[in-house]
Amino acid sequence: MGKLSNNTMQQRKTLNPVDIYTVGHSNTEFEKNGINMEPAYHALQKYFGYTTFLHLQEDIIQDILLKKDVFVLMPTGGGKSLCYQLPALLLDGVTIVVSPLIALMKDQVDSLKANGIAAAHINSSLCFDEMQNVKLDLAENKISILYVAPERLMIPDFLSALKRLNVSLVAIDEAHCISEWGHDFRPGYRQLKVLKEHFPKVPLVALTATATSRVQEDITAQLKLSNPKTYKASFNRKNLFYQVKSKDNAYYQLLRYLEGRKNDSGIIYCYSRKSADDLANKLKKEGHRALPYHAGLKSDLRTETQDKFIKDDVEIIVATVAFGMGIDKSNVRFVIHYDLPKNLETYYQETGRAGRDGEESDCIIFFSRSDMGKISYFIEQKGDETEKQNAYKKLRCMVAFCEGGTCRRKILLEYFGEMYDETNCGNCDNCLNPKETTDGTIIAQKIVSCVAQIGERFGVNYIADILYGSRIQKIVHNRHDTIAAHGTGKEYSKKQWQAFTRELVQLGYLKSEGDRYPIIKLTQDGCDILSGTKGVLLTKPEEKVKIIQKDVDGSFDHDLFEILRSLRKKLADGAGMPPYVIFHDSSLIEMATYFPRSQSDFRTIIGVGESKLEKYGELFLEEIAGYCKEHNIKPA
Ligand code: ADP
Ligand code: ZN
Numbered sequence: 001m002g003k004l005s006n007n008t009m010q011q012r013k014t015l016n017p018v019d020i021y022t023v024g025h026s027n028t029e030f031e032k033n034g035i036n037m038e039p040a041y042h043a044l045q046k047y048f049g050y051t052t053f054l055h056l057q058e059d060i061i062q063d064i065l066l067k068k069d070v071f072v073l074m075p076t077g078g079g080k081s082l083c084y085q086l087p088a089l090l091l092d093g094v095t096i097v098v099s100p101l102i103a104l105m106k107d108q109v110d111s112l113k114a115n116g117i118a119a120a121h122i123n124s125s126l127c128f129d130e131m132q133n134v135k136l137d138l139a140e141n142k143i144s145i146l147y148v149a150p151e152r153l154m155i156p157d158f159l160s161a162l163k164r165l166n167v168s169l170v171a172i173d174e175a176h177c178i179s180e181w182g183h184d185f186r187p188g189y190r191q192l193k194v195l196k197e198h199f200p201k202v203p204l205v206a207l208t209a210t211a212t213s214r215v216q217e218d219i220t221a222q223l224k225l226s227n228p229k230t231y232k233a234s235f236n237r238k239n240l241f242y243q244v245k246s247k248d249n250a251y252y253q254l255l256r257y258l259e260g261r262k263n264d265s266g267i268i269y270c271y272s273r274k275s276a277d278d279l280a281n282k283l284k285k286e287g288h289r290a291l292p293y294h295a296g297l298k299s300d301l302r303t304e305t306q307d308k309f310i311k312d313d314v315e316i317i318v319a320t321v322a323f324g325m326g327i328d329k330s331n332v333r334f335v336i337h338y339d340l341p342k343n344l345e346t347y348y349q350e351t352g353r354a355g356r357d358g359e360e361s362d363c364i365i366f367f368s369r370s371d372m373g374k375i376s377y378f379i380e381q382k383g384d385e386t387e388k389q390n391a392y393k394k395l396r397c398m399v400a401f402c403e404g405g406t407c408r409r410k411i412l413l414e415y416f417g418e419m420y421d422e423t424n425c426g427n428c429d430n431c432l433n434p435k436e437t438t439d440g441t442i443i444a445q446k447i448v449s450c451v452a453q454i455g456e457r458f459g460v461n462y463i464a465d466i467l468y469g470s471r472i473q474k475i476v477h478n479r480h481d482t483i484a485a486h487g488t489g490k491e492y493s494k495k496q497w498q499a500f501t502r503e504l505v506q507l508g509y510l511k512s513e514g515d516r517y518p519i520i521k522l523t524q525d526g527c528d529i530l531s532g533t534k535g536v537l538l539t540k541p542e543e544k545v546k547i548i549q550k551d552v553d554g555s556f557d558h559d560l561f562e563i564l565r566s567l568r569k570k571l572a573d574g575a576g577m578p579p580y581v582i583f584h585d586s587s588l589i590e591m592a593t594y595f596p597r598s599q600s601d602f603r604t605i606i607g608v609g610e611s612k613l614e615k616y617g618e619l620f621l622e623e624i625a626g627y628c629k630e631h632n633i634k635p636a
Pocket of ligand 2: 407409424
């Protein structure tokens with residue numbers, strides 16, 4: 001693999017701090033809505049090592065600089081943090097960031113410090129002296145960004161101390177925690193309702209990755225944002241590959257998949273604590289570094305496990321839904337649902353933990369209808385009838401997502417109210433490998449007439465049994481072994497007849513009624529098939545069980561990437577920080593693509609700002625130079 005020319009590098013990343021002021025950009029280009037954005041671009045490169053803003057970031061930052069309240073709705077990985085971190089550097093005074101997880105604050109602050117930004121956090125993990133130091137620094141206006149939990153922020157003494165400082169901006173991260181409709185309601189967030197009264201002149205920015213509109217409305221109302229500008233990014237996570245596999249032989253399929261994923265971090269979600277424990281143990285025996293995580297484990301152990309995952313000391317976490325809220329890990333390369341999620345909200349949120357760094361990542365569900373039973377069992381425990389029906393409705397949408405033959409991305413986005421007009425997303429199993437169809441008119445006729453003959457009173461399994469010619473007791477008892485439809489479908493398996501019947505429901509040729517034990521009924525369209533006035537295309541039966549292995553981007557040098565990854569790990573361990581604080585995978589991938597040789601090459605790598613250039617430039621350049629020499633890779 002040869003080195004790309006410097007020219008190419010420069011094209012990709014034309015601006016460095018000096019260029020910004022001298023080359024190609026007149027001041028007017030930077031001026032928008034009366035705000036000169038030149039300092040923002042300068043800070044973007046200097047501190048974060050980026051040359052362009054991600055979608056919406058620039059507009060959001062502008063509004064904040066104009067001291068407006070802003071509401072930011074962006075999916076995970078959309079780049080929310082920068083929306084308040086960058087203005088914090090441009091505004092006088094301190095930016096307060098309200099964040100729910102004490103455990104994450106240190107990493108966030110370490111990341112900022114690694115970029116040369118004066119950041120701090122105040123929480124119970126600090127000893128007395130550390131706390132005093134932060135307070136002193138605050139009083140001397142030495143801190144740009146301060147992280148606190150909502151409970152601490154709203155302690156009256158703390159609040160009045162802050163009010164004496166020059167607070168330039170308050171950012172409320174994970175703002176959905178304020179809403180009881182959300183998945184992570186946190187009573188402490190409720191107190192933030194009065195924040196606006198305490199800081200009437202300070203702009204408030206609320207940020208969340210929650211896609212549901214009910215939660216969104218709740219947030220604006222509760223925080224009393226004043227006439228906020230709302231920025232809603234698309235919730236399409238383009239870098240996530242969605243795939244649903246039949247749960248047959250799931251363990252074997254999983255092993256095959258993991259074989260091709262050595263060294264990659266991933267989360268496997270299971271339904272119960274026991275299955276999480278069992279699966280983690282089995283994987284360990286296969287030589288994978290896997291650990292279980294669920295609410296049944298002691299809190300210390302959970303923290304330790306999470307820590308190992310974040311630090312790349314263990315690659316695979318096998319978890320129940322209890323896992324994830326505290327996960328800010330950027331390089332999660334796959335999220336696998338070994339059991340069916342209970343609704344698309346949960347699914348979107350859990351898969352959202354993959355690929356925060358924007359790199360290609362996989363989301364795979366092992367789907368079996370029998371998993372619905374376990375979920376139904378829990379739904380049945382709910383007292384309230386409407387709640388029950390709601391939960392069933394959501395479960396049916398989840399199942400329709402799994403069984404659907406159309407673009408998964410489209411189903412997902414439209415569920416959350418976002419139109420998606422592409423005909424082929426190019427990054428889900430159904431778009432990459434469209435299911436083949438076959439003329440299903442005769443199949444449909446057999447099924448529809450069976451439904452008619454049994455008086456529209458039975459479910460999918462029963463129908464399949466009849467067509468297949470089964471003589472189970474129930475069928476004999478009902479004398480359905482004597483009807484014309486009995487035994488007319490020996491050419492396919494029972495499972496296949498079940499699948500055909502469900503597809504006909506999806507297509508509207510039949511309908512399904514009832515929650516827990518749905519029964520199949522006729523529709524007008526179905527009757528038209530019987531009369532022969534209409535033909536039907538159905539999915540051709542699947543023959544093999546195979547996970548699609550997408551070609552991962554092979555255009556970088558994987559060996560060098562591994563070498564740089566070990567260097568990153570060594571440095572991170574030495575500094576007691578997670579590896580991604582030093583560099584994201586995307587930075588390492590660029591290094592293993594362009595083989596930077598000089599400091600000026602190195603600063604064009606994504607994520608390399610001044611501070612990282614100074615701290616790590618030499619070490620990484622040395623490693624790259626050694627590698628190039630050994631492999632005879634010449635500079636262009
Ligand atoms: P969110 O909080 O919305 O999940 P993050 O703030 O963690 O997203 O950002 C997601 C990823 O995008 C991070 O790896 C971050 O470093 C990167 N990122 C943010 N802004 C930019 C930018 N302007 N250019 C390139 N990468 C960016
Ligand atoms: Zn698709």
